[in-house]
Amino acid sequence: MQADASIFKAYDIRGIVDETLTEDVVCAVGKVLGTMALERGVDTFCIGRDGRLTGPRLSAALVEGVASTGIRVIDIGAVPTPVLYFATKHFGCGTGVAVTGSHNPPEYNGLKMMVAGVTLAAEDIQVVRRRVLEEDWRVASEPGKVDRVDVVEHYMAKALDGLKIERRLKVVADAGNGIAGPVMMRLLGQLDVEAVGLYCEPDGHFPNHHPDPSKPANLSDLIAEVKRTGADYGFALDGDGDRLGVVTKTGEIIFPDRLMMLFAADILEKHPGERIVYDVKCSRKLVDWIAEHGGVPTISPTGHSLVKGKLRETNAPFAGEMSGHLFFNDERWTGFDDGLYAALRLLEILSRAEHPSDVLAGLPNAVNTPEIQIPTKEGENKAFIERFREACRFDDAVDVIKVDGVRVEWRDGFALARASNTTPVIVVRFEGDTPEALKRVAERFTAEMRRVDPSIQIPE
Structure with missing residues (x-):
């Protein structure tokens, strides 16, 4: 064969x-x-x-x-x-x-x-x-x-069981013509919510925009519809419904690591002292938030399958990753990544607030870069990361984590370099509490990358 x-x-x-x-x-x-x-x-x-x-x-x-x-x-x-x-x-x-x-x-x-x-x-x-x-x-x-x-009926019954909507909200749901649209609208139709569907008819041509909520460009139609309709907020699902993206009524994109803060705080009220799993791409703000809310931050390699493995290993009540895979593993759900169910849990939490978008916008934030991709030859990305893991020196850092690549944490920021598991690129990301901290972190980290391999071409 x-x-x-x-x-x-x-x-x-x-x-x-x-x-x-x-x-x-x-x-x-x-x-x-x-x-x-x-x-x-x-x-x-x-x-x-x-x-x-x-x-x-x-x-x-x-x-x-x-x-x-x-x-x-x-x-x-x-x-x-x-x-x-x-x-x-x-x-x-x-x-x-x-x-x-x-x-x-x-x-x-x-x-x-x-x-x-x-x-x-x-x-x-x-x-x-x-x-x-x-x-x-x-x-x-x-x-x-x-x-x-x-x-589907059995799934819906389980997803809606115990869900408590405190106040009627207006939300826009963008399925990007993926498969999740009809089920999402059926779920929302069972609740006291005014739901506006956007591209909820499955169409394998994806005629309106690519069904990937992790890319800001794919959220522009959702942002416009939220503003046009005066909705409280909007959310988007990816092509097969296992990832979630969220925007506020003003058009701010709430990236998944900030969204995880809201879910972690809610989960930890009933599960104090439990682990919350996050992947290496997530913000330091999330790590601090979990600890401040009585949880144990637990890092995982990136990838929905690998996060699921860490969830199984730790039996944590919640896990998530920067790409938007969110895993509820408490007494109400069963530990798999589910954008539709995460959207329902978000609706439940935000229905308790008078101004839902203010709750989202008020989550701690930092100054960060998007993912920077450094193209390499096939296999060279993994070879560089192995060399970097062995040779890098960051004596000025608070912590150096080598779970999936190299993540270096300072008191006011972090830097990450890892080998993509799907394409031959090195993925780099920087974060700082301030623009000045971001600049210092990026310069310090890239200088060390060049020291280990002077030939590496890092995009500005």
């Missing part, structure tokens, strides 16, 4: 359909995953897909491959990725695949995978690749039964 190595990423399988990601490869991956599930004593496998145009045929290939191992398949159809995660809990199997390209361009698609309660990442995904190449899978005498089941 041939399979392009480039599609086996750190957090998922992803590629250009009919070029690097073919139906034959997806079917083969299904055979391996079905086999892995059976080896772990699992007898049921859930499959869902997002709204991409190539979703139906890739999902059909995956169902064929999984069922060929003899395992029972539950096909839940076109749903947000969090609904697939919910289905694996609902049916008690902890095993499933979302066929999704997430926020990538229309020509992409991919697979987010869980087996026996573990989200596959890093080496686990390379194991899948090796087994595909070696055709290391079971072949049953009869294919497993395939049942088509609608679990």
Whole structure:
């Protein structure tokens, strides 16, 4: 069996359909995953897909491959990725695949995978690749039964259970023509809220804007609609519904690490002294905030699969990462990243306030840079980070953290350099309490990068 190595990423399988990601490869991956599930004593496998145009045929290939191992398949159809995660809990199997390209361009698609309660990442995904190449899978005498089941009503009932809306608010929900729009509007329709839908009809062409709320340019239509309608605030979901972006009524973007402050404070009221997990990209302000509110800040490598692993390891009641993946793991939810559910919890918190946008805007903030990407040759990004980890010296810093790259913390700022797990770039980010602190942190850190490797080209 041939399979392009480039599609086996750190957090998922992803590629250009009919070029690097073919139906034959997806079917083969299904055979391996079905086999892995059976080896772990699992007898049921859930499959869902997002709204991409190539979703139906890739999902059909995956169902064929999984069922060929003899395992029972539950096909839940076109749903947000969090609904697939919910289905694996609902049916008690902890095993499933979302066929999704997430926020990538229309020509992409991919697979987010869980087996026996573990989200596959890093080496686990390379194991899948090796087994595909070696055709290391079971072949049953009869294919497993395939049942088509609608679990959206069950998901909605769970998501709305215990939700308390104190005051009627007006909100704009932008789904970017991703798969999450209809479910989001159905959820909001069950609540005492005035909801304005924006691009909530799934369309795999993504005709209005790219469904990636982590990029400010993709939030411009949402900001305009919030201002036009006089809404209290607005939120946006990514293409498969597992990430959340938020804007205030004045158009300020509340980045996920600030949003996590609001969720952490709320969670810690009922879970004092518990861990709150954040990824290495998040602001120092979040770290201080968690400690001030009686929690234990716990750092994780970047990547939804890796944050999920840290959540499983610590059993923390809440986790999040800078890209907008938010994980509620308390008595009300079940520990997977879910932009729709995070939007409901945000609505609950903000409904207690007379001026919701003021609550959002009042969260601690710092002066920071966007992610700076330094292109490298394939593999050189990881090689540089390894050299930098060994050779860098920051005797003037409060802390040097080497969980995922190198994060250096001073009393008034931090700097981060890490190797991207998806593209051959070094990702750098700087933050300071003031513009002066930001400038000093950036100059100090980049000087050390150049000392370790004088040839490195860092964009100004």
